[in-house]
Amino acid sequence: MVDTFVDLPAALVEELLGKTPVLSRTVVAQLAARRAQRERLRECLSARGLLGAISELPSVPTGTSCGIDGSVAVERLLAHDLLVAGALAVEGLTPPSNERHWPEPRHELWVELEPHADANDVVARGVMAALEVELATRAPHDVVFLDGSLATPLIAFDQALRAIAEFSEPTPSSRFFLTRLPEWLAALLRILEAQSPQQCWIGIPKYTSRREIASMLGVDDPIDDRALLTALLDEGEFTRPVPLHARRPHGFGIALFPPEQRATVSTLVARLLAVVTELRVIYVRPHRWLPALRLELHQTIASDPQRLARVLEVVRFQCARGALVEPFPLFLADRMVRHLRRATRTLRHAIREAAAREYPLLEDVFVMLESYRSEGYRTP
Template sequence: MIESAERPFGELPAALVDEVLKRTEDISQKLLDDFEQVRARRQEWRASLEQAGLLHRDAELPYMPIPTTCGVDGSYAVERLLASDLVAAAAVAVEGLTPPSETRYWPEPRHLVWIETEAHEAETGTILRALMIGMELELAAQAPHEVVFLDGSLTTPLIYFNQALNKSRDALHLHTTARFLDRATSILEAYLTILASTRSDRCWLAIPKYTTRREIGQKMGWSDTYDDRGLLSFLLKPGEYTSPRPLQQPTEPWHLNLEPLESTSRETASRTADKIISSLGEIQVVYYRPYPWLPALRLEMSRAVAENQARLATVLHGVRHQCGAPAVMEPYPLYMADRMVKHLPKAIPTFRQVTSQHIAETYQGSISEVFLGLHGYRTESGG
C-alpha cells in the first residue's frame, strides 16, 4: 500500500505516462483560462447578484443560540463470492460539537446495519443502496437535534427508491428485497418528515458534495459552463449567503412505483408518496460560505425552514459552528459520519475471513472447499 502511494505510476507503461503528462499541459492552460475569466468578471457577477436581491450576510439574520446538531451518512458493499454474495449496509449518526449548555441525553444505538448472504443477482446493489438510504432517513428522522445534516440531495432518496422498486420484481428471492419492501412504508414516512420539517424545533438539511444544478445561474443568465456551487465559491465572501431559491425540477414529473408493495400497505404508502412528491416541489436551496477556507455549501431545506428567518438563522448558525476546522470541508458531524461508515466496504473481507473460520470449525468436508467457496472476487460499494 505504501509502495503504491509513493510510486503512483509504477504499474503503468512509460509511454502512457509520458503521453498523460504532455496532455496535462493543455489541461492546465484551459483551467487557467477559466480561473482568469472568473477573476475578471467577479465584480460584475457580484454586482448583478446584489442588484437582483440575492446576496445577503448572515449577520443580517436574528441571532439564535448555537443549535444542537448531528450528521447522518451511510455506506453499502456487495462482496462477490464464488458461491454467493455477502452484502452489508449501514447508516451512522454522529453528534456535532455540542453547545456548552446542552444536557440532553441521546440514547444509543446511533446506527442501523444490515448484513446478509444472497444468491448471485445483478440488481443486489440497487436494492441494497435503497435500503441503506432508507436507514439514513430513519436515523435522521429520529434524531433529537435542532439541526440534522444529511449527505447528498433531498431528491436522491426518491430516485434510488424508484430504481429499487422497479427492480424488486426481478429480485424477490433476495432477503434484502424483502427487508426493503417490508420497511418501505416506514422509510417513506421518515422521508416525508424530513421534507416537510413541520416541527419548529427540528430542521433537516441536505448538503450534497457534488451537484450540477443551476438555480442561481439560470435566474442570472450565466453560462452553462459554470454550475452554481463552483461559481459561487468564488463570488461569495465569508459570511454571505444567497436568497432561498426553489429547487430545480426535473424535466419529467417525480414518480414512485409502489406496485411491488403488499396491497395492505400500498394505499398508505401511496398517500405518503403523494405528499413526498408535493414536498419536493417546495424544497428551497441556499448557498452559504461561512469561512474563507470553505467553498460555498449547497444547503437544501424545507420551505418551512427557508422562509422563516429564525429557523434559517438557526440552520446557518449550526453550519458555521460545525465548520470551524480548516481541514474539514463540510460540517464536522457529517465529515465524521462519512469517515466512519466508509470503512464498511474495507471491512467486508475481514468479515468474510471470520465467517470462513467459523464454518471451517464445524464443516465435515475438506477445509479447502470452504475457502474456495468463500473466495472473494471483488467488492462493489457506495454511499
C-alpha cells in the first residue's frame, strides 16, 4: 500500500478519498433496503419452487475437479503486433479417494507476429476461448470449471470470424483460426451437451449483469442476480435451475470456410445454437463467507439429482477456505494465467536479443521491436 498513490498528484488523491462519505452512505442505504425485503423475496423464491438446500440432495462422494482460465496479451511494436493467447488448467484440492493422475502439459499456448490491425485483439481472444475449450475436453476430472459463461466461447468465435472477414488478405492468424475452428466447435459441443455421465462441465462467471431471477421475482432494484442471491440465500442453499438467457451470435461467417467444410461447420453451429437454449443457471451459497456463485450447466446435469449433487459437493469442497471467493482451482488458475502479459514482455526482449545476433544493424532491431505503449517500458 505504500506506493499506491505514488504516481498521482496529492490534490487528486485528496479529492478521490473525499468521495468516501457520500459513497459509503449510498452503500448503507442499499443494504438496508435489501435487508428489509429479504424475507418477502425468500418467500417468493420458495413459492416458485426455486429455493433448495444442498442437504436435500443425494449423498455423494467428493469428486475430482480442475479449473481452466485463459489470458491474452498483445504487444504493440513499431510495425507488428505480438499476439499471445494461452489457457491453463489447475487441479483442485484432491479428495481422499482420488487415485487418478493427469500428466503434463496442462496448458495450451499460441503465439503469432502480425502487422498492425484492430482485428488482431478480437482474433486473439477467439483463439484464447478455443484453447480453453480444447483443454477442458482433455481434462479427466469429474467436474471441470471454466472461468466465465459457457456461452462465451461461441460469441468469441463469432466475433473473431466477423473480424477476419474484414481482412483484405488472409493472415497467419486467420488461417490458423479457420483451419482449427471446426474441431473447436465440435469440442465446445461436447462440453455444452455434457452427455457423458462421468463428467460435468460448469461455467462460473466472476462478473455478471444477468437478472434472470430478479426479473422473475419482479425486483425493481437494478441489482444483478449474483448480488441479489448473495443477500437472499443462507449457507448451504441454492436456487433451482432456470433457463440461461444467452446472447446469440450474429452470422458466424460460414462463407469464410472452403466449400467442402461449410456443411460441417453449418451443422455444428446449428447444433450449438440449439444446445445453448438448453443451458441452465443455478446460484449456490456453499459457505456463509462466500457470495453466491453463479453456475452455468446443461439441463441434463441440472435435472439429475446425482450429477447436481456431485457438482455442488465439489463446489463446497473447493471453497472450504475463507480466503477463496470461488472454487480453488479457478482461483489459482486465474492468479497464474494473468502473468502471461508479463511473460509476453519477456518474450519480446528474448526475440530482440536473438534478432540482434543475426542482423548487423542493432539500432534497427531495437527500434523495430520496441513497445511504444507506456506499460512496455516496465522491466519484465
